[in-house]
Amino acid sequence: MNAKLTSLAAALCLASVTSTQALADYPEKKIDLIVGYAAGGGTDVMARTVAPFLEEYLGNDATVVVKNMPGASGQIGVTAVAQADPDGYTIGTYNLPGMMARTLDRDADYSADSFSYLANVVNDPNVIVTPKGSDIDTMDELVDAAQERDGAVTVSMSSLGGDDHFFLIRLSEATDAEYTIVPFSGSAPARSALMGGHVTMGIINLSEVVNFRDEFNVLGIATEERSDLLKGVPTFSEQGYDLINGSLRGFIAPAGLPEDVESSLITAFEKTYEDPEFQEAMLKSGNPVNLTTGEGFEALNAEQLELAERVWNTSPWK
Amino acid sequence: MKPTASKRAPHPDLIAGIAIMAVSGFLLLRTPDMPTMSSVLPITMLIGLIGLAALLILRVFVAHRSERMKAPRHRIFDSRPRFLGIIASIGLYVGSVSLIGFYTTTAVMVPIVAWCFGYRDIKRLLLADLIFTGGLAVIFVLLMGQDLPTEFFIR
Amino acid sequence: MYGSLIDALPAVLSLGNFAAVVIGVIAGICIGALPGLSATMAVSVLIPFTFGMDPLIALGMMAGIYNGAMYGGSIPAVLLRIPGTPAAVATSFDGYPMAQQGKGGYALQVSVVSSAIGGIASAIVLMLLAPPLAKVTLLFGPSEVFWVAVFGLSAIVFLLGGDVLKGLMSACFGVFVSLIGLDTISGFDRYTFGHLELLDGINIVVLLVGLYALPPAIALLEEVIDVDTSTAGKLNTVSIWKAIPSMLRFWKTWLRSAVIGVFVGILPGAGGSMGAFLSYNEARRASHNPDNWGKGEPEGVAASETSNNADTASALIPALTLGIPGTAVAAVMLGGLLIHGLQPGPMLFRDNPDIVFGFMWQFLFAAILLIILGGALATNSFAQVLRLPRPLLGAFIITLVLVGVYSINGRMFDVYLMLGFGLIGYFMDKLKFPLPPVVLGLILGSLAEQNLRLALRIGGGEWGVLTASTTSQVIIAMILLVVLMPLISRVLRRNKPQPSTS
Incomplete structure (x- = not known):
């Protein structure tokens, strides 16, 4: 003292x-x-x-x-x-x-x-998720759906100009398809619409999905290597899309x-x-x-x- | 309400209507650079306001001539000098809060304002002031840890 | 699951945890009673302090504050026609006329009992029905939320007041104000004039305080005659236990409003104010004497207060199970949980049942405590405020609202904005423009607009998307029903011979 x-x-x-x-x-x-x-x-x-x-x-x-x-x-x-x-x-x-x-x-x-x-x-890397009840649960199915008709796939967003938005634009380039952005005001309504299946897919972050493995299909994670927090989820690079973002x-x-x-x-x-x-x-x-x-x-x-x-x-x- | 005043002064609804039309019109001019979807509802609302304000003004003139239409004339000020005094003291208070700090201003202004507006019991006034300012300080400094505009003497 | 509910009880009843709830309720009532301080703010102010606390104690205080503040807002709404929180606007419609008739004490008692009932109902629903109700949340996508907002907007018809022209202007003004700020769908800012502070839109507390709290405070100072306030301070109360039996006739209103409140609570983006408006309106529609409403009908106070407390615990249903907070306060509470390393989701119920279920118990206790603490505090202490000399009371209120508005975001900009609204509110009040449509327009205007646009975007521009789902159709049917019902009943009444007149 x-x-x-x-x-x-x-x-x-x-x-x-x-x-x-x-x-x-x-x-x-x-x-x-x-x-x-x-x-x-x-x-x-x-x-x-x-x-x-x-x-x-x-x-x-x-x-x-x-x-x-x-x-x-x-x-x-x-x-x-x-x-x-x-x-x-x-x-x-x-x-x-x-x-x-x-x-x-x-x-x-x-x-x-x-x-x-x-x-x-x-x-906090991005992940692509679809609602559990959705038919789409792999990247291939998603890309097929997106390429079939421009804008057929709707994507919930928590805002414009954020990491999720940038990821989507890169995804759009990588998969050569147009997606329909549905920008909510904030993550609560975006998440609600996603879980309820009102949109086709969502781009969220790893931390938001860790506790909700049973509610979502996780299509991939935008990192170089697989994450320990999300076992069994492949990276996008593994699936042939060079996407790293978060x-x-x-x-x-x-x-x-x-x-x-x-x-x-x-x-x-x-x-x-x-x-x-x-x-x-x-x-x-x-x-x-x-x-x-x-x-x-x-x-x-x-x-x-x-x-x-x-x-x-x-x-x-x- | 004095009947003489109502003849001389324009109807309050008239002034309100004109003011609303002017402000809405000004805001309407700010709208064209927005994308269509963003501007649909604001434009609707502003045009709605202008239209309704026009009706309001019209109603005043029609009521002037016919007995059946009514445009009730409401009294605006209980006392115009007092109203202006209140607005001035609020302005002074807000300005002084950001200049010399919240607690000092409150401790000084509350009793002065209350005195000016008719409460003349100095002893109770000062006691109430002490309890009030002290209470605010206890709540905001001790319990909530919230920063209010800082006092000039500790800056 | 219900086993863990019982297991969590002993910890909640420990002295420290129980004291936390009690303190929370008292603090909440006081905060709610101060115009400008809202539950959202109180809970977020608390969060930093809970960092070092035991999670249950911290959550207990939050539960107490949330429940307390939702009731506390009704105290100035009844006594001064100044709603302490946005959710108390509908309470002032009938609460203030009651106070003017010398029944202020009874109004407060109705309010506290109804608040407690709403809170208890909400807590029980949270305890027993969280998982199935969370699924209901998911039924509501943009098009469904749009219809709910339209349903709420239909209430404007009843709030227009005597002068329809001015009522419509108020509504337009409210909707317009709700559009200020960033348009999240196009990314363009609307009418912000380059001010970053306006990007997030006009905070409802800023508008509310400006319109509702400032004009009466100015009036207190403006009136030249020093009215003897000693009679106004008399609330003419009997003991709350004696008053309760006379309230039992509100049971239908309590039930209806609790259901509405719980339902609005689980919808993200709606919140307590909307619940209060909706249930006030429904109660009035169901009433035998709708003409008395707005003139001091205790049932109106009961409807509004039950409903704004019924959204407290229910807002946590989707928050805890799905990570989707139903109201702004629930969103802040989620942050409070996160600070303690408690992430929402099914895992939370598995890994920390003692805390989750303990939290639910605390909501129940907070609601029950409201009757005892709220009744005592309101009738004995707050009413004394009315005995203050008018110039002093006016100066105090002006100071309080300034502090409250300043501390929402810690900036003077909001204070200037509030003063601007105060000036508008003063003239609106004097020219008899009704204020409730402004508030309703602000709450629902942009909600309806945004969700309509989102729904259309999801549907690829097809308007059919709005009526595609069963949920939408049910809500549309409800809207048609409540809009057509008065017409039908009028026709029926005309066909029936009327014994009273003949």
Whole structure:
């Protein structure tokens, strides 16, 4: 306790000397973690699961406070992060391809250069599902149905311009067929229409199907290798369609972060990822983890932006 | 309602009708750049509003001449200076909340407004103010952990 | 399955868990009673705190808050004609006239008993019928939801008020407001004028507070004469246990409204406000003296309150079994479950029966507790609020609604928007434009539009898709029935000799 007090006092003294020295003791005040969605959403649950581990591995008695800034499918929150001071005390959650897609279909006050890319934590691959009672339960049958007549296959979506939408556009290219997009507002009605068989197929994420194997036929998973979470489900590449896609969730900070701050944040994320407790907590809350940090994450973002641009140029969704 | 006022001032429905037509018309001008399917219902609603507003205005004139039509004239303000005062205080309050913080503004403005609008028992006023602002602080800071616009002295 | 239901009971009755439900109900009533604070917000505020809690305690508080808030909204609706939550709008139709006649206490008692009955019915349905009812949810695709929305919109006819012209204008305004924001089907934004805050549409709480809470608060300050409020504060209540027997005649309304509430609860996208409107309307249609409605008919309060509480537990039926939340609150609760590593689905019932079934029990207890806690709180404490001097009360309400609206999303934009609606609401109120059609239009306008377009898209542009399924046909038959029934009964009455007049 005493040692803690002295170290705190020392930190305070240092802080008052110069600001550059203070950075070495990052963090010395609370860190705001901005979530662009309301409390209780998937991204929010991820942020709240990560926060305590981040506090532990940042050391220095760090406190990470999750702040929800919901609105405009995450755009309000991510814009706030882009415009915050790059001092390491404001970080935020980040969703791909959504955040990059927004720079194309809306007037966004940020771009790919507005951020320091810290860590992508979740990679939730797409799966194609059909309702259990459906006649279509293999990719071949689906493609046959789709090629028979343009638009014969209806696909439920939770929104336009998201990972599911991009996947569909790639699917459309790969199978040389036109699909009818049925964009619901949000995942609840989309899922309901899918389970009830009101649409032919749905593109959802791995985490949404794990507990519902009895309710859906899973036609394939958009990863390079089969997933342990979904045993017995073939990848699309196995079935002859080169489709790898998914929803990515991670953490970013405003661009221009001091190097030592950036590296201590990235290190904390790396340590968090290696913690078996963290892995378990994420799995339980339905988040398939896959870590990409720093430059790797930035490259991933560039790749996603390029894909989004390609899709936007060939078949804009609005 | 004073009968003299009703002769001089235009019928409130008339003003409302014109205002609704103007706003709907303006919004209608913003519609053409939307895809057809997106704009069908908004255009229907706006045209509906304009049409109904036209009927409303028409009704005022017809009622003016014939005895059978009725266009009831409702009193808008109980007291116009008070209404303007309320609007001004709300404006001042909102502006000041975002400038100097929520709790300070509330603690200062609530008793002043209540005093201005007729409650003159200073002791009870201050007590009520204390309980109210304190209660809000307890609920929002301690129980809910919600951030309200921050006070100027802790920013 | 029913065995696990009994097994889960002891844990729920432990002191800590039970206390959580009690605290939840009290907090919920208070939150619901404050205009601007809604159940959705309260539950989402709670979620971060539940992170370190035992899951059952956290869920118990949520169940309590949800039930409490749905009733709490009726308190200001009855006493001040300011609905505390969107779902309480229909309660104010008859609750406020009752309060003006000095029967405010009775109105609140009817409201609390009906709320409890709705909640209990809903919890029992959740416990016993979750799996089969979840399948009912799946029968409703876009075309079926469209017809349900049309069914709801048919209620506008009864809400137009005396001046049909102005009523229609209100309805148009409401539907128009519901269209503001991103059109999710085409991806275009409508009338947002570049404001990101408008993309998700107008939050119903913002509109409701602006239209319903601000104008009465302004009126409190505006009136020059300081009316003696001591008589208004008298609720003339008898003990709730003595009042209950006189309510037993509402049993038909209770039953009907509970069924409507449960049904609306399991439909994604509908929610408690729609249930309250629908059941108010059905109760009025079934009533022998529909002319008394809107003038202080206790049955109207009973209908609306039963139904808005009956959607609480039922909204969790599809949420727990299929991962499809029936209402916004249920969606937030799903997040609360996820935080504790509890993923919805059949696995949840297999792996964590103690928690799932415990949660269901908590809903039941929360509903029962409502009678005791709600009755005591409302009749003894909240009514005192009315005794406050009018200028002070006005200033308090204005402050409260500002805080409430601000904290929905933590931004001033919503406050400005609300003030704008407040000004519109003030003039609408003074010019006798009816407000209920605006709310109904906002709730159902875009719901109907979207689902119609989605249905047509699924059907490849064929209008036949709308009437293709049996479910659709049943709903259409119901709509025709309720629209034609009054006509038929009028014809029948004309043919019959009337003993009263002759």
